[in-house]
Amino acid sequence: GESVGLHLPTLSVQEGDNSIINCAYSNSASDYFIWYKQESGKGPQFIIDIRSNMDKRQGQRVTVLLNKTVKHLSLQIAATQPGDSAVYFCAENIKGNKLVFGAGTILRVKS
Amino acid sequence: ETGVTQTPRHLVMGMTNKKSLKCEQHLGHNAMYWYKQSAKKPLELMFVYSLEERVENNSVPSRFSPECPNSSHLFLHLHTLQPEDSALYLCASSPNHRYGYTFGSGTRLTVV
Numbered sequence: 001g002e003s004v005g006l007h008l009p010t011l012s013v014q015e016g017d018n019s020i021i022n023c024a025y026s027n028s029a030s031d032y033f034i035w036y037k038q039e040s041g042k043g044p045q046f047i048i049d050i051r052s053n054m055d056k057r058q059g060q061r062v063t064v065l066l067n068k069t070v071k072h073l074s075l076q077i078a079a080t081q082p083g084d085s086a087v088y089f090c091a092e093n094i095k096g097n098k099l100v101f102g103a104g105t106i107l108r109v110k111s
Numbered sequence: 112e113t114g115v116t117q118t119p120r121h122l123v124m125g126m127t128n129k130k131s132l133k134c135e136q137h138l139g140h141n142a143m144y145w146y147k148q149s150a151k152k153p154l155e156l157m158f159v160y161s162l163e164e165r166v167e168n169n170s171v172p173s174r175f176s177p178e179c180p181n182s183s184h185l186f187l188h189l190h191t192l193q194p195e196d197s198a199l200y201l202c203a204s205s206p207n208h209r210y211g212y213t214f215g216s217g218t219r220l221t222v223v
Contacts, residue, residue, distance in 0.1 A: 009151070032209065043113065043201050043214030044154075089154070098144075098167070098208055101154040 010106045019077040021105045023090035026071060030092040034099065035064060035075045038087045047075070047088075077107075085109045114138045117202050117215035124192065125223055132187040132218045134202030142208055143185040145177060148199040148217070160185060161208070192222045 013019045025033070031052040036044035050057045050064045050073075057064050063076040073090050087106050091099040115136045124130050134143065145157040159167035160179040174196075176188040185202055199217045 034212075036214075041216065043115070043117075043203070043216050044212075045113070045214070046212070049210075093209055095209075098156055098159060099212060103151060103153045 009103070010108065012108045012110060013080050015080060015082060015109050015111050017080055019075075019080045019084070019107060019109075021075045021077075021088050021107065023073040023075075023102055024071060025073060025090075025092050027092065027094060028068070028071065030094050032093040033064070033066060033073050034091045034093070035062075035073075036089040036091065036101075037084075038089065038104070040086075044089055080107075080109050082109045082111055113213050113215065115202055115204055115213050115215035117200075117218050119218055120216065121219045121221075123221045123223060124189065126192060126194070128192075129188070129190040131189065132200055132202075132220075134185040134187075134204075134215055136183055136185075136202075136204040136213070138204055138206075138213060140204035140206050140211070140213070141182065142205045143179060143182075144203040144205075144212075145185065145187050146201040146203065146214075148201055154201070158187075159208075189220075192220075194222050196220065197222045 034049040035047040037047050038044045048059045048062050048064050050066050061078045065074045087104040089101050089104045091101045093099050118133045141162050143160045147155045156169050157171045158177040163179045174191050178186040201217045202215045203212045205212045
């Protein structure tokens with residue numbers, strides 16, 4: 001069945017460094033992907049999305065890369081700040097079906 | 112505030128209690144969802160409502176009973192829960208099933 005998973009459960013980075021959070025998906029029919037950020041005590045918040053007809057999409061300090069050949073999705077955060085500390089989820093969507101979420105990666109930013 | 116409000120934020124209940132979780136959205140969204148978030152596990156979709164009609168029930172035990180009286184409100188009625196039901200319960204809404212999911216802050220439920 002469809003599944004979305006994350007390679008690293010916890011990522012620790014130094015403040016100011018770049019962060020890369022990875023996600024693998026198994027369903028080649030998935031055509032829309034989303035990254036969410038969940039801070040302590042809050043629900044998941046939308047960060048950035050990408051459609052399957054794109055390889056890269058940039059936002060403010062964040063970039064999402066999609067490699068459909070290996071079914072891999074990554075979130076890059078430039079100049080990581082303490083406020084970036086959170087759990088990050090990827091989610092996939094297959095043509096109008098509900099989102100399928102991954103387990104999440106904890107990002108810890110060291111000052 | 113995200114536009115999706117959940118109450119209460121925290122709830123402790125005994126296994127024989129009956130309680131309800133409330134979710135409210137004023138984003139004009141047509142779909143509303145209940146998710147269960149347990150430690151180190153993916154978000155588990157419990158129920159989906161589209162235009163106030165339940166369209167999905169993911170094999171959730173009957174001790175969880177959803178209610179959607181209108182497009183802005185969603186409830187999750189709880190009764191005779193088990194300790195393993197302790198989790199963060201998240202409500203979300205979206206204009207359709209594909210885009211624009213907005214989550215509430217969740218209700219942290221502890222069953223004792």
